[in-house]
Each structure stands twice: as C-alpha cells, then as structure tokens.
Amino acid sequence: MSPTEIHQLNFGPITAHAFNKDRTQVAVCPNNNEVQIYTKAGKGWNLIHTLAEVRIDWAPESNRLVTSSQDRNTYVWNFEPETNEWKPTLVLLRINRAATFVRWSPLENKFAVASGARVIAVCYFDEEHNWWTSKHLKNPIRSTVLSLDWHPNNVLLAAGSADFKARVFSAFIKGGVDQKPPPTAWGDKLPFNTICGEFSNGSGGWIHSVAFSPSGDALAFSGHDSAISIAYPGGAIQSVRLTSLPYLSLIWTSEKNIIAAGYDFTPVLFENTNEGW
Amino acid sequence: MSFRSIDIDSLDEDILGQDELFVFSNGVEITPESAANNVKTKGIEVRNHLTRGDTTNALITAIENPPYGLHTIDAKDQNTTIVMEVLSSIKATDIPSLVKLLSREQQDILMKYIYRGMSSPDKHNNSTVLLNWHEKLTEVAGVGCIVRVITDRKTV
Numbered sequence: 001m002s003p004t005e006i007h008q009l010n011f012g013p014i015t016a017h018a019f020n021k022d023r024t025q026v027a028v029c030p031n032n033n034e035v036q037i038y039t040k041a042g043k044g045w046n047l048i049h050t051l052a053e054v055r056i057d058w059a060p061e062s063n064r065l066v067t068s069s070q071d072r073n074t075y076v077w078n079f080e081p082e083t084n085e086w087k088p089t090l091v092l093l094r095i096n097r098a099a100t101f102v103r104w105s106p107l108e109n110k111f112a113v114a115s116g117a118r119v120i121a122v123c124y125f126d127e128e129h130n131w132w133t134s135k136h137l138k139n140p141i142r143s144t145v146l147s148l149d150w151h152p153n154n155v156l157l158a159a160g161s162a163d164f165k166a167r168v169f170s171a172f173i174k175g176g177v178d179q180k181p182p183p184t185a186w187g188d189k190l191p192f193n194t195i196c197g198e199f200s201n202g203s204g205g206w207i208h209s210v211a212f213s214p215s216g217d218a219l220a221f222s223g224h225d226s227a228i229s230i231a232y233p234g235g236a237i238q239s240v241r242l243t244s245l246p247y248l249s250l251i252w253t254s255e256k257n258i259i260a261a262g263y264d265f266t267p268v269l270f271e272n273t274n275e276g277w
Numbered sequence: 278m279s280f281r282s283i284d285i286d287s288l289d290e291d292i293l294g295q296d297e298l299f300v301f302s303n304g305v306e307i308t309p310e311s312a313a314n315n316v317k318t319k320g321i322e323v324r325n326h327l328t329r330g331d332t333t334n335a336l337i338t339a340i341e342n343p344p345y346g347l348h349t350i351d352a353k354d355q356n357t358t359i360v361m362e363v364l365s366s367i368k369a370t371d372i373p374s375l376v377k378l379l380s381r382e383q384q385d386i387l388m389k390y391i392y393r394g395m396s397s398p399d400k401h402n403n404s405t406v407l408l409n410w411h412e413k414l415t416e417v418a419g420v421g422c423i424v425r426v427i428t429d430r431k432t433v
Contacts, residue, residue: 118291142293142297143293163293163297163298164298164430203385203425203428203429203431204298204428204429204430204431205424205425205428205429206428223428224424224428225424225425225428225429226420226421226422226424226425227421227425241381241382241385241421241425242419242421243418243419243420243421243422244419244420244421245420245421245424246421246424
C-alpha cells in the first residue's frame with residue numbers, strides 16, 4: 001500500500017473535487033463560486049486555472065470538465081491547447097432549484113445533473129445549436145436528488161434522493177445519442193424514464209450516495225441512518241446497520257468490496273463473504 | 278423575523294407528505310384500534326414474564342413489534358408505559374449483559390424507547406434509569422444506533 005499523500009491547497013474546506021484521467025491534475029472547489037485547477041509539480045500542486053462553479057466531474061477520455069452550481073447553471077468546459085484556456089459551453093438545464101450533483105456517463109457523450117427541483121436533467125450535446133440540451137427524469141422522485149451513478153452500459157442511471165429512496169432509471173436518449181443497449185439484469189426494454197428499481201431500506205434517512213458495482217449488477221447506497229444497503233435487480237436488498245456515523249460516499253473496488261467514507265474521518269472497507277455483507 | 282412563521286408548505290402544491298416517507302412493515306397501515314389491542318395483549322404477556330422474574334423475555338416482548346403508524350398514538354403511549362415499567366424493574370448491574378443479547382434491530386427499537394421516555398419527563402419521570410440504559414446501550418450499539426433513532430420516521 002502506498003503511503004498517503006497530504007497536500008494543503010488552501011485553508012478553507014473543499015466542497016468538491018475531481019481528478020483527470022492520469023491523476024496529474026485536480027479540480028477543486030474551495031467552498032465558493034470558483035473551481036481551481038491544480039497540476040502536479042513534483043511534490044506539490046500548482047494552481048493553473050480558475051473557473052466559477054461548485055460541483056465538478058472530469059471526463060477522463062475527452063478531457064472535459066462539467067461543473068454545476070447552486071445558481072442552477074451548469075457548464076461544460078473544453079480545454080483548448082492553442083490558447084491554453086478552458087472554454088465554457090452552455091447547458092440548457094431548465095431546473096428551478098439548485099443543482100446538487102453532476103456525473104459524466106461512461107462514454108462521456110451524456111451527463112446527468114441532480115437537482116433540488118425533484119428532477120434529474122440528463123444532458124446530451126445538440127450539434128445543431130452547439131449547446132448541451134437536457135431531458136428530465138421526473139417521476140416518481142419526491143424530493144431533492146443528492147447523488148447519481150451511471151451503469152457501465154451508459155444507459156442506466158442510479159439516483160439517491162432525500163425522499164429516503166434509491167432508484168434505478170433508464171436515461172436512454174433516442175436519435176443517435178444512444179445505441180440500444182444489450183439486455184441487463186435490470187431489464188431489456190428501456191425507454192427513457194423506465195424505473196428499473198426502487199429501493200428503501202425501511203428505516204429511512206436521506207440517501208447520500210449511490211454506486212453501481214463494476215459489472216452494474218448490484219447497487220449500493222448509503223443513507224443518513226448509518227446503514228449501507230446493497231440492492232439487486234428484482235428487489236433483493238441487504239442492509240448493514242453500523243455502529244458508526246453515516247457514510248457519505250461509496251466506491252466499489254471489485255464485485256465483492258466496497259469502500260465507504262463518511263463522518264467518521266476514516267474510510268472503511270466492506271467485504272462480501274459468502275454469507276453476506 | 279416574522280417571515281419565519283409563514284407556513285411555506287401551504288404555498289407548495291406538490292408537497293412531500295409524512296405518509297409518503299413512511300414504509301409500513303407489510304405495505305398496509307394498521308388501524309389504531311387493532312394496534313391498541315395488540316399492545317394490550319402484549320402488556321399482559323410482559324407482566325407475566327415480570328412476575329416470573331424473566332426480565333430478558335419481558336424486555337424483548339415489550340420492544341418487539343412496536344405499534345408503528347401515523348395514527349396509532351394511544352397504542353404508542355401504552356407501549357411506552359410498558360417498556361418504561363420493564364426498564365425500571367431491571368437491575369442496573371444486569372443492563373450490560375442484556376443489551377448485548379439483543380439483535381441490532383432490537384437495539385435500535387430500545388434506543389427509540391429510551392429517547393421517547395426522555396422526551397416526556399412528565400409521564401415517565403425516571404431519567405436516571407433511562408440515562409443509565411442509554412449509556413450502556415451506546416457502548417454496545419454505537420452512535421449509529423442514535424443516528425437511526427433520529428432519522429427513522431417509524432417512531433414509537
């Protein structure tokens with residue numbers, strides 16, 4: 001295991017961050033309306049750019065940044081090597097509450113923006129107008145959407161919401177954006193806004209984080225009730241009630257391992273033994 | 278600060294209601310009457326356990342199947358009284374071993390009742406007992422147990 005590297009980039013809290021593909025650059029939001037892009041220089045990080053936003057995701061292959069903000073705006077930033085500048089492109093979100101989360105799809109031709117307006121805006125590029133346009137996933141979300149994760153097939157989207165439920169939607173965009181995906185464990189007919197699964201672990205709590213397993217055949221979510229749950233297509237669900245404080249973020253490292261991090265200052269590894277999690 | 282007293286929910290047409298966040302154990306809401314009856318039979322059972330000196334089973338019976346629901350207020354009150362009776366009749370030295378016996382779910386429910394008891398000191402004036410239980414239960418079940426009591430809409 002490599003030792004932890006600690007870098008102090010600024011003196012305030014960091015509210016969002018995203019790395020580029022080879023981890024040589026990082027975009028961070030220092031708890032204001034800016035995004036600062038740092039590049040790794042030897043042992044430290046140098047500030048190279050400043051953009052104005054609050055939630056960030058970095059598309060590894062196409063090297064684009066998407067940022068969304070509480071002022072209901074989202075921009076896609078393209079790096080232009082000639083001028084050495086990040087150029088924003090407008091995104092038509094049509095939401096009337098703050099954007100809370102943003103995530104590129106695996107193929108990087110779409111991204112999804114979660115919002116407090118009880119909708120998820122699935123955005124794709126409109127060649128004709130040279131802007132990013134969106135379609136809304138609306139039903140049956142009853143409250144603010146707090147987290148998103150894309151299925152590896154680029155079509156299914158998981159969402160965790162403040163109405164205590166984690167859901168799996170189809171975010172299939174017709175007309176050339178998406179090819180018909182092969183059948184998955186979550187279903188084979190997937191028009192836009194198909195609900196492939198709706199999960200609640202019973203005892204409630206906001207869903208802070210959702211994550212598909214690497215194969216996409218399982219969905220993990222963590223709630224504010226200090227429990228993590230692993231749900232499978234068809235409705236099977238297993239909850240692990242913890243003695244610690246709630247977890248805010250989940251990452252699958254393999255089909256049988258999940259790393260969770262939250263209010264407890266330390267990341268924790270969960271493992272699926274044959275009996276369960 | 279008069280704006281604080283404005284009921285902003287009444288201005289929202291599409292408001293998220295309590296009932297939508299509530300998950301009933303088998304999908305149907307229990308009527309207040311049958312919930313009250315269940316608690317009554319439970320009370321008798323608990324008393325039988327207590328007279329036989331079987332405090333473990335008295336506690337488990339008292340906290341099992343709480344009358345969850347949006348309208349089961351009477352049943353909840355009665356059940357809380359039963360649990361309080363059991364908690365105060367158990368010796369302080371027995372508490373650590375007892376809480377270890379309980380399952381995760383049972384620990385969560387017990388914590389709910391401890392907080393419920395502390396929230397109405399006029400009815401259940403035994404905060405010394407409750408604080409003692411709270412301390413011992415937290416040692417075993419951790420702060421996660423407390424977080425679940427706060428977030429869970431299935432109140433007791």
